[in-house]
Amino acid sequence: MLVRVAVGKGTELAMNTPAADFSRAPADWTRGDLLDLEGLSAAEIERVLDTAQALYDATGGCRDKLSLLSGVTCANLFFENSTRTRTSFSLAARRLGADTVEFTSSGSSLSKGETFIDTAKNIEAMNVDAVVVRHATPGTPHLLAQNLGCAVINAGDGAHEHPTQGLLDILTIRQHRGRIAGLTVALVGDIAHSRTARSNIWGLKKLGAHVIVCGPSTLVSRRWEQLGVEVTHNLDDILPRCDVLNLLRIQFERQATRPFPSVHEYALLYGMNRQRVARAKDDILITAPGPINRGVEITADVADGPHSVILDQVTNGIAVRMAVLWLLMGVRRRGT
Amino acid sequence: MEADRLIIAHGRVVDPSQGIDRVTNLLVERGRIAALDVPLMDDVPRLDATDRIVAPGLIDMHVELSEPGREEDETIRSGTAAALAGGFTTVACLPNSDPPIDTRASVEFVQHQAARAGNCRVVVMACVSRGREGKQLAEIGSLVAAGAVGFTDADAPIASTELMRRALEYCLMFDRPVMNHPEVPELSRGGIMHEGLVSTVLGLAAMPAEAEDVMTSRDLRLAEATGGRVHLMNISTAGSVDQIRRAKSRGIRVTAEVCPQNLALTDECLRSFDSSYKLNPPLRSREHVDACIAGLVDGTIDVIASGHAPRAGEKKMQELDQAPFGMVSLETALALAIHCLVRPEHLTWLELIDKMSTQPARVLGLDQQGTLRIGVPADITIIDPHHEWVVQPAQFRSQSRNTPLAGMTLTGRAQHVLIDGQVKWQSS
Numbered sequence: 001m002l003v004r005v006a007v008g009k010g011t012e013l014a015m016n017t018p019a020a021d022f023s024r025a026p027a028d029w030t031r032g033d034l035l036d037l038e039g040l041s042a043a044e045i046e047r048v049l050d051t052a053q054a055l056y057d058a059t060g061g062c063r064d065k066l067s068l069l070s071g072v073t074c075a076n077l078f079f080e081n082s083t084r085t086r087t088s089f090s091l092a093a094r095r096l097g098a099d100t101v102e103f104t105s106s107g108s109s110l111s112k113g114e115t116f117i118d119t120a121k122n123i124e125a126m127n128v129d130a131v132v133v134r135h136a137t138p139g140t141p142h143l144l145a146q147n148l149g150c151a152v153i154n155a156g157d158g159a160h161e162h163p164t165q166g167l168l169d170i171l172t173i174r175q176h177r178g179r180i181a182g183l184t185v186a187l188v189g190d191i192a193h194s195r196t197a198r199s200n201i202w203g204l205k206k207l208g209a210h211v212i213v214c215g216p217s218t219l220v221s222r223r224w225e226q227l228g229v230e231v232t233h234n235l236d237d238i239l240p241r242c243d244v245l246n247l248l249r250i251q252f253e254r255q256a257t258r259p260f261p262s263v264h265e266y267a268l269l270y271g272m273n274r275q276r277v278a279r280a281k282d283d284i285l286i287t288a289p290g291p292i293n294r295g296v297e298i299t300a301d302v303a304d305g306p307h308s309v310i311l312d313q314v315t316n317g318i319a320v321r322m323a324v325l326w327l328l329m330g331v332r333r334r335g336t
Numbered sequence: 337m338e339a340d341r342l343i344i345a346h347g348r349v350v351d352p353s354q355g356i357d358r359v360t361n362l363l364v365e366r367g368r369i370a371a372l373d374v375p376l377m378d379d380v381p382r383l384d385a386t387d388r389i390v391a392p393g394l395i396d397m398h399v400e401l402s403e404p405g406r407e408e409d410e411t412i413r414s415g416t417a418a419a420l421a422g423g424f425t426t427v428a429c430l431p432n433s434d435p436p437i438d439t440r441a442s443v444e445f446v447q448h449q450a451a452r453a454g455n456c457r458v459v460v461m462a463c464v465s466r467g468r469e470g471k472q473l474a475e476i477g478s479l480v481a482a483g484a485v486g487f488t489d490a491d492a493p494i495a496s497t498e499l500m501r502r503a504l505e506y507c508l509m510f511d512r513p514v515m516n517h518p519e520v521p522e523l524s525r526g527g528i529m530h531e532g533l534v535s536t537v538l539g540l541a542a543m544p545a546e547a548e549d550v551m552t553s554r555d556l557r558l559a560e561a562t563g564g565r566v567h568l569m570n571i572s573t574a575g576s577v578d579q580i581r582r583a584k585s586r587g588i589r590v591t592a593e594v595c596p597q598n599l600a601l602t603d604e605c606l607r608s609f610d611s612s613y614k615l616n617p618p619l620r621s622r623e624h625v626d627a628c629i630a631g632l633v634d635g636t637i638d639v640i641a642s643g644h645a646p647r648a649g650e651k652k653m654q655e656l657d658q659a660p661f662g663m664v665s666l667e668t669a670l671a672l673a674i675h676c677l678v679r680p681e682h683l684t685w686l687e688l689i690d691k692m693s694t695q696p697a698r699v700l701g702l703d704q705q706g707t708l709r710i711g712v713p714a715d716i717t718i719i720d721p722h723h724e725w726v727v728q729p730a731q732f733r734s735q736s737r738n739t740p741l742a743g744m745t746l747t748g749r750a751q752h753v754l755i756d757g758q759v760k761w762q763s764s
Contacts, residue, residue, distance in 0.1 A: 115650055115653055115654055116655050135655065137655040137658070139540075140609075140656070142609045143655070195539060198539060223532070223536045227533075
């Protein structure tokens, strides 16, 4: 274990949320890394969500600073472009009093003639306590976790998983609907290349939602049915049944060849517009992991309309990431 | 005692070339097989083979020796030492060195290095195309004169249909097989693993089975049309097995090979994201594995080869998409084949030895190997079928350690390996 600095106690917290006690990490959380949601139990997912909600409340909606993690250093290790997630992780760390360092690199570490593991070990040797990693290749955070002693958080590994995105999507739904079990949630778009889709599928299913994946047949595999996910290529068919629509961006950058004829045709078949909203349930919730492409998966009026909770998601991202950092650091502190 | 004679005593002699499978004594004289069923003689040295399998020397026709050009992965010396330790008396070296083996001089370089190393026999498979570029035929006639036993661009599929057709036609003159790695590159480009439920869940770029099926189909059709001889290297799909089975029944001159790792492991292994499982062809799903085993059982698949692909540690210690394909397998292939084929009783010992010795000799045109016929050089592998051992890569003779089998307990191991009647390797 490489937690070299005592983690702050944070006794001044939780004044207006008596249920929340941040003086010690919960004993039922035992993980030192967060690599994916596939491997988490429903109880673990709920633990993160509850913690995130408590931190959200304790910080006045992710505005105020706490000193739960003073002395902790978090490194953002981003091998792929990101603005939102990187900023969100940085803010989350700083809201809890941790220091952050930024490491960005375009493409692979190989382009500098260094292996990826060597790069990571160098950063760890600078005595960081947690590494937040984003990489274009699935499994890279897992490779890191096997090779580093510090906490590793997956901030997106290729098309595999993006666990904090999945958690913040689910937290947003829970805030608006009060529950996850029994809801019908459709993930619409480029399922094949979406790490957000995979984290949502695992998280939502574990919490008892009915999950539908919807999109062009070249981007939505029938194989998902083997895991109990409903698969459809027709948005209009499922629309009246959905409680939540999560509109995923088309990941042009991950597609080797064009999987559908044109953006125009995609928008026609899967774009969420006013007409489609009118055919949906009155209280349908529309989420999107962002960045959104207005006019492609969602029209501007819907993105900015009453059903959209896209900006809530962004704020909740900070809450979820604060929760993850705090839980992992609690385990690391116990471990020393 | 006579130094030029040796009796291998009380062993279970398994020689598929003659249909022999019985406990008896084998006499080796002046480096050659001299007689079977001889009585023990006091003046002749004796190698006790009680409870052992006495087989014609194993032949591995799918080996990368990596020299020249990739000596950080393997040298001809280290690779042939690994071959001996794995029970192989002959290996056929793939031409994907750097520069590739596409000239007479490069064939002779490998032969000389193998002679200097003095380990096992090495025969050379040379490039089909100049520079392994898949454009122009290599000088196949000169390469045959230098001793090349077959033609292949190794792990680079012969993508051009025109080149494949021409190669099959041209090699007819020399009665040499064209060996192709059946894969349509544009269907598998960038892929890391088999396309299926596991790749869908992991979000890993995938290589669909049809990338292999379509190329197998093309090669069989071209072999039929030209009358040429095609060998399909390391097949892995149910579609390949099915098509080859039907092609053989129609008399098309095709042989096929599998590697034990593609039978012992499945795509589920990739859930670990461990690059040592990144192989090409990829580890497939259970139904493909079962089809390949069925293909071995009914004779559709002729050969079991190791698919030895050594990679220096730093190459595999990279992100999964950067890490190269392949695993070292010379030292584990026999035991893994026993593990997944003989122990579950898919194959008898006679069938296993056939596919690891007699059939590769036939495909490569080696009429002095793959047999214990009287008069041939005494290349013999003596196998202890019950020896339990743990795979410890640090002890490999191979220079590389890239195997997903580390720590696995396997049963069965080559105990003595003889070439020209001389004990070249003996397990401790």
